[in-house]
Amino acid sequence: MTTIASVHARQILDCKARPMVEVEVTTAGSHRGRGAAPTGQSVGMYESFVLRDNDPGEYRGLGVRKAVDNVNSVIAPALQGMDISDQSALDRAMIDLDGTPNKSKLGGNAIYSVSVACLRAAAAATGRPVYEHIARRELTxxxxxxxxxxxxxxxxxxxxxxxxxxxxxxxxxxxxxxxxxxxxxxxxxxxxxxxxxxxxxxxxxxxxxxxxxxxxxxxxxxxxxxxxxxxxxxxxxxxxxxxxxxxxxxxxxxxxxxxxxxxxxxxxxxxxxxxxxxxxxxxxxxxxxxxxxxxxxxxxxxxxxxxxxxxxxxxxxxxxxxxxxxxxxxxxxxxxxxxxxxxxxxxxxxxxxxxxxxxxxxxxxxxxxxxxxxxxxxxxxxxxxxxxxxxxxxxxxxxxxxxxxxxxxxxxxxxxxxxxxxx
Missing domain, CATH: 3.20.20.120 (Enolase-like C-terminal domain)
Known part of the structure; x- marks a missing residue:
């Protein structure tokens, strides 16, 4: 019931009306998690790579359809059937699929959105809020x-x-x-x-x-x-x-x-x-x-x-x-x-x-x-x-x-x- 049944990405907008990746992960037990990849105003040169389309005909080149497609066509087949509770294995699988130091092949925004969605689906499978799922100690x-x-x-x-x-x-x-x-x-x-x-x-x-x-x-x-x-x-x-x-x-x-x-x-x-x-x-x-x-x-x-x-x-x-x-x-x-x-x-x-x-x-x-x-x-x-x-x-x-x-x-x-x- 905790194996991944589907991973699906789409393009949505952030709070500044710029395209970003959103991903939904669903388990065999119908537990769902959603994740999205925000971007900063000040971006460090060593951050994971934000993959954009650079197509001036759509959102001034800021579209993320390539990253969305990488989730749906590359990451999703690789993660289907994996256990949602093993966050480390899921993230490692995506890192290995990408194979670059800064996640530039698949896009850091693609990988991160999936990672967050998996965490939330795993928490849903336990019936606990995400903050309790990741807690290292008692919440005081x-x-x-x-x-x-x-x-x-x-x-x-x-x-x-x-x-x-x-x-x-x-x-x-x-x-x-x-x-x-x-x-x-x-x-x-x-x-x-x-x-x-x-x-x-x-x-x-x-x-x-x-x-x-x-x-x-x-x-x-x-x-x-x-x-x-x-x-x-x-x-x-x-x-x-x-x-x-x-x-x-x-x-x-x-x-x-x-x-x-x-x-x-x-x-x-x-x-x-x-x-x-x-x-x-x-x-x-x-x-x-x-x-x-x-x-x-x-x-x-x-x-x-x-x-x-x-x-x-x-x-x-x-x-x-x-x-x-x-x-x-x-x-x-x-x-x-x-x-x-x-x-x-x-x-x-x-x-x-x-x-x-x-x-x-x-x-x-x-x-x-x-x-x-x-x-x-x-x-x-x-x-x-x-x-x-x-x-x-x-x-x-x-x-x-x-x-x-x-x-x-x-x-x-x-x-x-x-x-x-x-x-």
Whole structure:
């Protein structure tokens, strides 16, 4: 009853109306699982390959019909008859079918969608929620959400190099309070931006507000003003995703910062000063994905925050192993589609946990409703996760997931981020 009867893929749309792969897996016992492959705004060069059609006549070349066909004609026949409960064997079969280091033959988006669908079908076969199916221990906490409320990039004449400015209600007492704080501060933030700039608060590509200044310190002052205006100064801390690979120039070995080009050491020094002004729970991707020496220096220098790697690690156990050897991070961003299978993502999590490093689950900017990262966040009992701005449907659903889980699992409490914060 747990053998795979069918695997079927189709092309659907992500939250940005871009094509993506969706897969349904059905067992002989009629248990079903569905999985889809979101994509990010900032994509690391070492992530598993997103196979697109490059046909300008359909969705500006972003179609994924080749990946869909690879599921239906190559992966499906190979997995039919296999046991849905053996996630490792299923993922290994797809990796072997592909045969490339980055899943470029069949498409990481094809393989990942099948991997997620298999996990969900396996959970359905046990009659348990996915988060209980993958749980490594008793479920006692719900992770604290962090909210990506201001987005970097180009906004008119302003270019903000840092990609995401986040707030984290780390001293909230319940998940309901944490969500309410995020929503209230986000609402107030638009008024603060309008007051400071004299113009409307523009919506950015990731649905937060567009950064109104090229200076990260000025953006932080605006965030702090919104937090203070809501009366949450004692309950809210901050976080950054610098996504510095996006602005790094390999020839000059410099980064963009507030309209200037700066060295790795100058960027670290600027950020260190920023952490002494504001309380940051974490700072992600402060350096380029190949700047291993810079990451190691950041871990040594920035003592009041947690240094996380995203593009540096890409949820890959081999990259994490190097980071452990070089003491390059305090943790990593857990995005399972980066490595391409649930098995590999969990192996990276296990390696991090064994070395006392944090794993921080995160969705992607081109997200989906019912994202598997939410089950990972709860099932793996992480202390906090990354969330988008409380604006669009799939981002609101992630918050509803946490509140729903807290209601269903009455013995849970909000995770204690204060215990691991370094400020």
């Amino acid at each position: 906490t719900v992770p604290v959400p962090s909210f990506n409320v201001v987005n970097g990039g180009k906004n008119g004449t302003v270019y903000q190099a840092f990609n995401e400015f986040l707030i984290m209600p780390y001293k909230a007492e319940t998940i309901g309070e944490a969500v309410e704080i995020g929503v209230e501060v986000f609402d107030r933030l638009s008024h603060v931006i309008e007051k400071r700039t004299g113009g409307p608060a523009a919506v950015a590509r990731s649905y937060g507000y567009a950064a109104p200044s090229a200076d990260p310190r000025a953006v932080m002052e605006i965030l702090a003003e919104a937090v203070d205006a809501c009366g949450y100064r004692e309950k809210v801390a901050y976080a950054l995703d610098c996504a510095s690979s996006e602005t790094y120039d390999s020839e000059t070995k410099t980064y963009e910062l507030a309209g200037k080009r700066v060295s790795s050491s100058e960027l670290i020094e600027f950020t260190k000063n920023l952490t002494e002004e504001f309380d940051f729970v974490f700072i992600e991707d402060l350096l380029d994905e190949n700047d291993w020496a810079g990451f190691s220096a950041a871990v040594r220098e920035l003592k009041r925050t947690i240094i996380l790697g995203d593009d540096l690690i890409v949820t890959n156990p081999a990259f994490l192993e190097r980071a452990i050897r070089e003491r390059a991070v305090d943790g990593f961003i857990l995005k399972p589609n980066q490595v391409g299978t649930i098995t590999e993502a969990l192996a990276t999590y296990d390696k991090a946990a064994a070395h006392g490093l944090l794993a921080v689950p995160s969705g992607r900017s081109g997200g989906v409703v019912d994202d598997i990262v939410m089950d990972l966040s709860l099932g793996l009992q992480v202390p906090f996760q990354k969330n988008g701005a409380p604006r669009s449907g799939e981002r609101i659903e992630k918050l509803n997931f946490l509140m729903r889980a807290a209601d269903l699992l009455r013995a849970t409490r909000l995770a204690d981020v204060q215990a691991i914060a370094r400020f």
